[in-house]
Amino acid sequence: MMEVPNRDNTAMPQRIQDAVARVRRNAAGRWNVIVVATLLALAFVLWGGLALSSAAIGAAAVAVWAALWPDVMLSTAMAEFEARRQAKDAARAAGARIWGEMVHALPNPTLVLDAAGTVMVMNAAAVELFPGNGTGRHIALITRAPELLTAVDSALETQTVQVCRLDFKVPVERSLAGSVVPLNVSDSEPEDPQLLIVLRDLTREDRLVRMRADFVANASHELRTPLASLKGFVETLQHAAKDDPVARERFLKIMQQQAERMARLIDDLLSLSRIEMKAHVMPRERIDVGAIITHVAQTLTTIADEKPVTLEIGVLPQAVVLGDRDELIQVFQNLIENAIKYSHAGGRVSITGSVVPGATPGSDKLAIAISDEGPGIAPEHLPRLTERFYRVNAAQSRHAGGTGLGLAIVKHVLNRHQADLQIESVVGKGSTFRVVLPLKN
Ligand SMILES: Nc1ncnc2c1ncn2[C@@H]1O[C@H](COP(=O)(O)OP(=O)(O)OP(=O)(O)O)[C@@H](O)[C@H]1O
């Protein structure tokens, strides 16, 4: 919490300080006046007549009053000043408490500094950013970010709002936007709150902007490739292959494949954005996962036979999960299709299921593993596999008709189902993609 410093007499207005000094300087003289006046009055009472002694006592009383008057005035002024100072200190303490409460309630890293640049208060988010207790220390001792220190100096000097951007490389890479705001509170002292620093983490925002830009670039690139090929074949059919029925047939077939590829890409993109829009709504249908897998495997028997690849479905537990039927079909369709597509001819794809007991009652999970004996995936690719358009071998995947969006869709669907995707792979031996879904009890 913010500290209100105690003040000494040096904080008194100059007028009162001068008066105090003057009164102290003249104290001896005043006491001399009082003693002399009293002695003279006594002398007149002892040796003078009644009228003379009365006049002398009156004159002495006036002299004593005049001598004591500065002390009376001074103590009144000092009492007044003390009362005003106490009221002001109480107001400052209340203000400091409100500042402290407000800053601690803010979610962004926030600090309050005095006119010397000393940190008066910093909230938990600021402590996390600048570790250690920085309260009571100069801002330059808690951060060495030159942009922030320059902004603090300029804000104190010019009393205008300063903005800056901070890029930290360690301990983790992060970027922050800082606003340094002079508080301009009237009647404030240098040791009162003078500057408010509010920082905003831009790391997530930057990443989203970069991802959006990458996504637009990737999507246009993926669409442009088949489109350019279509345009090329249309021109060839109009000119060179105009009268060649064999070439025409061949080209039309390729054109059809390219058009289908574009349609699939657009379908996948739409599907992804539909799933993203529903991301925060937990699906509620009761789904028999075993039945879904049997259905998907049946629809894929043709491509498995074409390869050829043996598709084996083990005994799956009779288990119900809460989910979205169409989306779960998409998940298993892509995973089983990948296993078949990337397998070597003559390979085997197996699907097995088990119930994984949870640590607490009601937290059991259903794990479905899809394993192949294909080429496997090198470890450096694994973390990026579920990114949109990420392919280990783009040419091979494109050739196989892939858009590179399959696993991105899988990940989004599973996130919505509060489920996990675990990938294990050994290059040259094969891969296992495991879907772990929470079981409905
Ligand atoms: N079972 C697997 N074995 C080896 N590599 C795989 C396997 N599954 C996926 N991959 C790799 O992961 C990449 C991404 O897979 P993903 O399903 O997202 O895209 P895709 O299969 O290329 O296209 P799509 O699924 O959109 O038709 C693939 O291009 C491939 O390189």
Ligand SMILES: [Mg+2]
């Ligand atoms: Mg795929």
